[in-house]
Amino acid sequence: NAGVTQTPKFRILKIGQSMTLQCAQDMNHNYMYWYRQDPGMGLKLIYYSVGAGITDKGEVPNGYNVSRSTTEDFPLRLELAAPSQTSVYFCASSYGTSPTDTQYFGPGTRLTVL
Amino acid sequence: QQPVQSPQAVILREGEDAVINCSSSKALYSVHWYRQKHGEAPVFLMILLKGGEQKGHEKISASFNEKKQQSSLYLTASQLSYSGTYFCGTPDRGSTLGRLYFGRGTQLTVWP
Numbered sequence: 001n002a003g004v005t006q007t008p009k010f011r012i013l014k015i016g017q018s019m020t021l022q023c024a025q026d027m028n029h030n031y032m033y034w035y036r037q038d039p040g041m042g043l044k045l046i047y048y049s050v051g052a053g054i055t056d057k058g059e060v061p062n063g064y065n066v067s068r069s070t071t072e073d074f075p076l077r078l079e080l081a082a083p084s085q086t087s088v089y090f091c092a093s094s095y096g097t098s099p100t101d102t103q104y105f106g107p108g109t110r111l112t113v114l
Numbered sequence: 115q116q117p118v119q120s121p122q123a124v125i126l127r128e129g130e131d132a133v134i135n136c137s138s139s140k141a142l143y144s145v146h147w148y149r150q151k152h153g154e155a156p157v158f159l160m161i162l163l164k165g166g167e168q169k170g171h172e173k174i175s176a177s178f179n180e181k182k183q184q185s186s187l188y189l190t191a192s193q194l195s196y197s198g199t200y201f202c203g204t205p206d207r208g209s210t211l212g213r214l215y216f217g218r219g220t221q222l223t224v225w226p
Contacts, residue, residue: 033213042116042201043156043216058213090155100144100163103203103214105155 001026004106006091012112013081021076021109023091031094032074033103034058034066036087043090049074081113115140117204119217126192126224134187134220136202145178145185146203146214149196156201159187192224 007022025032030051035043045058049068063085065077074093078085091106117138124132136145143164148156162178162185174196175188189196199221203214 035216040218042218043203045213048213100161102146102158102161104158105148107155 003027004091004093004104006089006106006109008109009107010110012114013078014114015081015083017081018077018079019081019111021078021089021091021111023074023076023106024072025074025091025093025104025106026072027093027095027104028071029093029095029104030071031096031101032068033092033094034064034074034076035090035092036060037090037108038087046076046089078111083113085111086113087111115204115206115215117145117202117215117217119200119202119220121220122218123221124223126222128194128224128226129191130224132189132192132222134189134200134202134222135184136186136204136217137182137184138204140183140204142178142180142183142185142204144205145176146205147174147176147185147187148201148203148216149198150201150219151198159200189222192222194224194226197222197224 004025033048034046044060047066049055055066089109092103094101094103120135145162147159150156177186199219201219203216206213
């Protein structure tokens with residue numbers, strides 16, 4: 001199993017540009033998550049999904065959109081990139097929602113908006 | 115609902131011990147611990163459950179104090195490989211959606 005994969009690893013955007021961060025998992029997990037990590041701030045949840053076709057907002061959803069057309073893929077879309085979206089983005093997945101279900105993280109995408 | 119971690123940073127010599135705490139203002143029924151090395155993704159360490167049961171695979175122990183709404187991670191005889199940032203995550207008890215609230219992290223540096 002590859003686990004959770006993310007592409008690209010690094011990206012530089014200009015203000016106002018758009019891009020899609022890709023995330024895929026091959027563990028047949030129902031639950032998938034997008035986090036952003038800023039220095040010293042921990043992980044903040046952007047969006048999450050409980051299955052194909054079902055998504056909802058997390059703590060910091062503004063400026064982002066998601067879709068979940070398959071169990072495996074959970075892309076994150078940035079429209080009109082802003083410097084405040086400079087961050088490291090992690091995708092994660094879990095099998096279920098019991099207190100013992102572990103979240104597995106992808107390697108991250110480091111995004112810089114100039 | 116973000117848990118509070120302390121201390122923010124720890125510097126140790128190899129072989130020394132460290133304790134990292136994670137506290138919540140809400141009642142806890144589980145605490146998840148992750149370690150993140152610089153430039154890498156967070157990696158699962160263990161889960162502490164209400165009642166004291168631990169599920170993990172590292173040679174690191176932890177405790178869960180339900181009364182204090184706190185979990186502590188114990189790193190004994192630290193090795194260089196223990197360096198990294200440690201995060202605790204607490205589930206949103208009011209949600210069925212499996213989301214975790216993560217603390218800001220504790221940066222651990224182990225020197226030879």
